[in-house]
Amino acid sequence: MSVAAVDLGGLTESNCCAACNGDHCVISGQPYCAHPRKGGLHHHQLQSDQGAMRRLQTARDMLLRSATELQIASNKA
Numbered sequence: 829m830s831v832a833a834v835d836l837g838g839l840t841e842s843n844c845c846a847a848c849n850g851d852h853c854v855i856s857g858q859p860y861c862a863h864p865r866k867g868g869l870h871h872h873q874l875q876s877d878q879g880a881m882r883r884l885q886t887a888r889d890m891l892l893r894s895a896t897e898l899q900i901a902s903n904k905a
C-alpha cells in the first residue's frame with residue numbers, strides 16, 4: 829500500500845478520509861474538503877499543487893476500486 833493510500837484511510841463515496849476535518853482536508857491539504865464527490869480541488873490548486881492533485885487522483889482511484897469490489901461482492905451473494 830502506498831503512503832498516499834494510507835493517508836486517505838476511511839475515504840468512502842460519501843465521507844472523506846478519517847483524518848479529514850473542518851480545519852484540514854487530507855486531500856487538499858487546505859482548510860476545505862476536496863473529496864471527489866464534493867467538488868474536488870479548488871481551481872487554483874488544480875494549476876499549482878502537484879501533491880494535492882496526486883492525492884485527489886488517488887482518492888478517485890480508491891473510490892473506483894471500492895465500487896468495483898462492492899459490485900463483485902454483490903454478484904457473489
Ligand SMILES: [Zn+2]
Pocket residue numbers: 844845848849852853854855856860861862863
Ligand atoms: Zn476531505
